[in-house]
Amino acid sequence: MHKILQKIRPVMVITRREVRDQLRDWRIIIPVLFLTIFFPYLMNFTAQQMLDFVSQYGASVIGERLVPFLLMIVGFFPISVSLVIALETFVGEKERGSIEPLLNTPLEDWQLYLGKLLSSVVPPLVASYLGMTVYLAGLAIKNVPLPEFPMLAQIFALTTVQAVVMVSGAVVVSSQATSVRATNLLASFIVIPVAFLIQGESVVMFWGNYDSLWWVVAGLVILTFLLMRVGLAHFQREELLGREIDVLNIKWMWRTFWQAFVGGAQNVWSWFRQVMSEGVKELRFSIAAMTVIGAVGIWLGTSLVKPFYFSLGDAPLENLQGRLDLLTELFPIFGIGPVLMIWWQNVRVMILAMILGVFSIGVLGTLPLFASMGVAGYLGGLLTAQGLPLSTYLLFLLPHGVIEIPAVIIGSAAVLQMGLVQATPNADKTVGEVWLMSLAKWLRVMLGVVIPLLLIAAAVEAWVTPLVLKSLV
Amino acid sequence: MIFAEDLTKQFDDFTAVDGINLNVPQGNVLVLLGPNGAGKTTTVRMLTSILRPSRGTAQVAGYDVVKQASQVRSVVGVLTEQHGLYGRMDADEYLDFFGQLYGLEKDQSRKRSHDLLERFGLAVDRKKRLSTYSKGMRQKLSLARALLHQPPVLLLDEPTSAMDPESSRMVRDAISGLRSADRTIILCTHNLAEAEELADQVAIIRKGKVIRWGLLASLKQELLGPTEFEAQLSTHVDGWMGQLPEGVQLTSREQNRLRFRIFNPQTTNPILLRKLLEDQLNVVSFQEVPHNLENAYIEAVRLAMQAEKED
Numbered sequence: 001m002h003k004i005l006q007k008i009r010p011v012m013v014i015t016r017r018e019v020r021d022q023l024r025d026w027r028i029i030i031p032v033l034f035l036t037i038f039f040p041y042l043m044n045f046t047a048q049q050m051l052d053f054v055s056q057y058g059a060s061v062i063g064e065r066l067v068p069f070l071l072m073i074v075g076f077f078p079i080s081v082s083l084v085i086a087l088e089t090f091v092g093e094k095e096r097g098s099i100e101p102l103l104n105t106p107l108e109d110w111q112l113y114l115g116k117l118l119s120s121v122v123p124p125l126v127a128s129y130l131g132m133t134v135y136l137a138g139l140a141i142k143n144v145p146l147p148e149f150p151m152l153a154q155i156f157a158l159t160t161v162q163a164v165v166m167v168s169g170a171v172v173v174s175s176q177a178t179s180v181r182a183t184n185l186l187a188s189f190i191v192i193p194v195a196f197l198i199q200g201e202s203v204v205m206f207w208g209n210y211d212s213l214w215w216v217v218a219g220l221v222i223l224t225f226l227l228m229r230v231g232l233a234h235f236q237r238e239e240l241l242g243r244e245i246d247v248l249n250i251k252w253m254w255r256t257f258w259q260a261f262v263g264g265a266q267n268v269w270s271w272f273r274q275v276m277s278e279g280v281k282e283l284r285f286s287i288a289a290m291t292v293i294g295a296v297g298i299w300l301g302t303s304l305v306k307p308f309y310f311s312l313g314d315a316p317l318e319n320l321q322g323r324l325d326l327l328t329e330l331f332p333i334f335g336i337g338p339v340l341m342i343w344w345q346n347v348r349v350m351i352l353a354m355i356l357g358v359f360s361i362g363v364l365g366t367l368p369l370f371a372s373m374g375v376a377g378y379l380g381g382l383l384t385a386q387g388l389p390l391s392t393y394l395l396f397l398l399p400h401g402v403i404e405i406p407a408v409i410i411g412s413a414a415v416l417q418m419g420l421v422q423a424t425p426n427a428d429k430t431v432g433e434v435w436l437m438s439l440a441k442w443l444r445v446m447l448g449v450v451i452p453l454l455l456i457a458a459a460v461e462a463w464v465t466p467l468v469l470k471s472l473v
Numbered sequence: 474m475i476f477a478e479d480l481t482k483q484f485d486d487f488t489a490v491d492g493i494n495l496n497v498p499q500g501n502v503l504v505l506l507g508p509n510g511a512g513k514t515t516t517v518r519m520l521t522s523i524l525r526p527s528r529g530t531a532q533v534a535g536y537d538v539v540k541q542a543s544q545v546r547s548v549v550g551v552l553t554e555q556h557g558l559y560g561r562m563d564a565d566e567y568l569d570f571f572g573q574l575y576g577l578e579k580d581q582s583r584k585r586s587h588d589l590l591e592r593f594g595l596a597v598d599r600k601k602r603l604s605t606y607s608k609g610m611r612q613k614l615s616l617a618r619a620l621l622h623q624p625p626v627l628l629l630d631e632p633t634s635a636m637d638p639e640s641s642r643m644v645r646d647a648i649s650g651l652r653s654a655d656r657t658i659i660l661c662t663h664n665l666a667e668a669e670e671l672a673d674q675v676a677i678i679r680k681g682k683v684i685r686w687g688l689l690a691s692l693k694q695e696l697l698g699p700t701e702f703e704a705q706l707s708t709h710v711d712g713w714m715g716q717l718p719e720g721v722q723l724t725s726r727e728q729n730r731l732r733f734r735i736f737n738p739q740t741t742n743p744i745l746l747r748k749l750l751e752d753q754l755n756v757v758s759f760q761e762v763p764h765n766l767e768n769a770y771i772e773a774v775r776l777a778m779q780a781e782k783e784d
Contacts (some may be wrong), residue, residue: 013573019557023560101618103523105574106547237523247606252485 010107014115014121019196023083032127033077040131043070044138053146055399060204067139068147069205074135075159076198078127082163083190084169086120087235094240103237105270112169113232121167128159154213158201161220166190167276168227175235176431193359219363221334226361234431256433283445286413286420290369294409295421297370301377305385309379312386320392322472331462343458346404350411350450354418354442368374369412395472399465404457411450414442474499474624474657475520479529482681491514491681492529497674499625500654505661506770508676513661514554515652516678518629520659521549534625547575549596550619554631556611560604561595564595566613567603568621575622582621589617609640615648620651627651627658633667645670669766677773684777693764696772700738701762702745704731707755715752718744732762 022028047070051063102112139146147155169190170183177183197216204212251443263278265271280287331338349368357365376397384390411418418438421429429437477495481488484679490512497503506511520533522542527547530537559567565586572582593613598606606614612632619627629648633641645667651658652671662668668675669689676686685692694700706729717723717733721739725732731749735741742759749756762781 010574013570017562021559021561095539096557097553098554098557098559100523100555101551101557101571101615104521104546104549104551105571106543106576107574108543169495238525241518241523 004171007111010111011118014107014112015119018089018116019052020117022119025114028081028085028123032078032081032124034079036127036131037134039077040135040138043074043135046070047139047144048142048210050225061208065206065208066144067144068151069202070156071132071147071152072136075128075132075155076162078165079159079166081127082120082124083166083170083187084223085118085124087174087187088180089116089120089171090174090240091177091183091443093173093178094178095409099240103240108279109237110232113175113235117167117171117228120171121163125160125163126165129156132156132159154217157217158213158220161217161224162194165220165226165227166194168224170233171267172227172431174232175240178284183363222363223360226419226423227362230361230431233423234434236430239397256436257440259443260437263444272448275444279445279448280410280440281290281411282441283410283417286416287409289416290366290409290413293366293370293412294373294405297373297382299336301374301379302381302464303379305381306391309382309385312382321470324466327466328470331466333463333467334401335462338462339455342461343455346408346454346458347451350408350446350454353412353415357415360419361422363415365419366412366413369408372408391397393468394471396465399468400461402459403453403460407450407453407457409463410453411446414445414450415472418442420452474501475531475533475649475659477516477520477529477531478530478635480516480519480526482512482519482524482527483527488681490519492679493681493683494770495531495676495683495686496536497657497659498659500576501608501673502652502658502660502671503674504535504672504675505659505676505678506663506665506668507661508663511678512681513678514630515681517551517628517659517661520545520628521551523547524688525738541689544556546621548624550622550627552612552615552619552627552629552632554614554634558603558606558611558614560602562603563601564590564599564603564617569620571618572621573592579621583762585621586617589620589672592650593617599703609635609643612636612644616644616651625656627656629658629660631661631663633664641667658659665767665770675766677770680779685773691767693766693769696769696776699734699736700764701760702733702735702738702742703760704749705729705758706731709758710754713749713754714750715754721745 047063047067048064051060054060054063054066088100093102136146146152170187173183173186177186201213201216204210204216227361262271263274265274283369349372352366353365356367357363380390382394383393418435418441421438421441422434475495475497477493480490480493480495482490493512493516494501505516507513515547519526520531520538522538522545525539527587530539532538532710533545534548536543536548559570562570568589569579572586573579577585587596593616595614595617597608600612603611604616616632630722632648633644636644641664643671648658648660649671652702658671660668660671672689674687675689675692676683678684687695701724703740708733709728710726711728716743721779722734723731724734732753733745735745738761746756746759
């Protein structure tokens with residue numbers, strides 16, 4: 001315990017200094033004071049006016065839902081200051097020349113990083129809590145019914161994780177950028193997703209689906225840990241002092257990407273062999289994880305049949321042979337159109353997984369596979385519950401599924417791997433460098449394995465699956 | 474105390490430091506002399522474990538700069554060109570902050586801060602905001618910060634660069650007072666007067682390479698040849714063509730001044746003086762012309778450029 005405290009001590013020293021510095025800066029204090037004291041009064045007034053207005057028309061439910069929503073807004077505005085502080089935390093010191101003495105001390109990287117992170121998040125968060133307390137006190141004075149305790153806890157938790165997520169992201173940007181100007185320009189990568197998040201949360205709140213917000217809290221907690229991990233994994237004292245200006249170095253970017261993509265192969269055949277062996281081998285952990293996620297998806301899908309059951313009548317079994325005849329007419333053997341249509345649909349899903357993965361350090365890249373498996377499980381459960389034999393259902397899926405499902409698992413694993421690589425300690429490489437390399441590796445696996453497999457699967461789905469079904473059903 | 478072998482730092486396609494070897498014993502002051510961009514700061518940053526060498530090894534106070542980075546930083550005091558103070562703090566707060574980061578106890582840190590502020594003449598201004606300090610005061614406070622944990626090794630990177638003469642004198646005096654038998658100092662500068670005043674050893678760096686390295690006196694002798702002596706006369710020397718003793722060369726002659734290069738002054742100087750007096754030259758003074766580090770530096774660079782051309 002003593003050892004842990006000794007390790008934590010420098011973190012607190014850094015945090016204390018930075019917080020003290022912020023408290024001496026009127027440019028931080030005045031807006032925070034305004035947002036803490038006056039803004040909640042404004043929101044009290046707004047809440048009161050809205051409640052009075054909507055109650056005239058008997059729409060009191062809108063007023064009731066507005067009260068917690070405004071509480072969230074009161075809490076959010078002060079934490080937006082944390083973004084500004086965090087964005088300049090490393091790079092600002094670099095520009096002022098005060099970072100080098102700090103880097104020369106025996107501090108470990110994580111101590112410096114954590115100290116900076118805490119110092120950016122604590123004062124705005126305290127201001128945020130104060131603001132929310134003032135708002136709630138105002139409501140109480142005006143006899144407006146306060147939200148229930150679980151909801152209050154939820155909104156305080158949401159505010160806290162939002163602040164920590166923003167700061168974690170901003171500190172990553174600040175430790176990797178070369179100037180305050182660069183961080184300001186990069187801030188949109190944090191502001192835009194958070195703005196979407198707030199809008200989503202607002203919809204959920206007005207919908208009254210408060211339990212869903214706990215999932216948001218859980219997701220943000222995971223994202224916070226991942227962002228901290230990424231920030232620490234690529235924190236480099238050297239980079240903080242080394243680079244002076246940001247230049248869009250297309251040549252370097254292309255070289256980095258190409259080297260990772262080619263992987264030293266001499267020709268297309270050796271590249272292909274390399275992708276098949278090393279490329280897929282590298283993904284073994286992610287493939288295992290995606291297989292488990294897919295299996296969980298199926299299980300969850302089947303388990304949702306009971307709560308979301310609806311009758312299809314006789315439709316599933318009615319004139320199955322006739323329908324299969326129609327299907328084979330629509331998908332004639334060796335007709336290329338349906339194959340390309342199915343193939344492009346699956347490729348699009350894989351691209352969507354990649355885009356989701358990029359914005360969530362790989363996590364959301366697992367969703368398309370999880371959702372598809374969930375739907376497959378649910379459909380299977382629903383159809384078999386209404387008389388379709390499981391073997392028939394499997395015949396619909398398996399001829400092409402034995403190729404398509406592994407392809408999608410490998411493609412999703414490549415997205416998950418992008419996030420894992422970002423979060424793996426590698427002080428020799430910057431976040432940008434690792435990102436480019438992992439994108440190249442994703443493309444390697446896509447071009448070398450997933451896309452060809454999906455094409456084969458699409459051909460089987462269009463040409464073989466209906467025939468197999470026709471002959472066996 | 475400080476040892477480096479084949480120390481190299483590569484930034485993409487640019488080699489900032491190229492195979493530097495250093496060996497600075499305890500108690501010595503090594504001056505790294507070179508123009509801006511020669512690789513001095515990069516060398517210092519590698520020795521403080523901030524930059525990771527691309528090749529080679531270095532040890533500071535027995536610690537490896539790559540494998541024992543944290544230990545290296547705890548035994549090194551660094552003064553950088555940019556003072557890097559926090560403008561909203563006062564001197565006490567600033568030193569207290571760094572004292573805590575270096576793991577000093579509060580009382581110990583306060584006592585040392587107090588002593589250092591007294592020593593550098595900053596005690597009166599200890600409660601003033603650091604943003605109000607002059608450049609010289611800021612650099613002296615940075616020096617106090619570098620000394621706070623009593624490091625056996627000091628790395629001073631262009632401490633007087635871009636300073637007015639008064640401030641740089643202030644800082645130079647402070648550095649001069651830091652010499653001690655158990656403290657090893659590396660000073661990077663392109664200020665030759667500063668180097669001459671403080672150095673035991675000098676390493677001249679050019680384009681990331683050490684082109685000359687040695688004790689100050691021997692380096693001068695190596696580059697500029699034997700010591701020169703000058704005779705100041707009360708009469709003109711026009712037409713004097715006296716026979717010079719063995720081991721003496723006449724290097725320049727002006728109206729009432731003669732300059733000689735003398736290989737063995739101990740034995741040759743009395744003979745030469747006697748000869749001048751015998752030749753009816755009225756000697757007013759006879760003294761050594763000190764070798765100038767500036768000339769030695771220029772000569773070293775000239776030789777290096779010549780070698781580069783030949784390559």
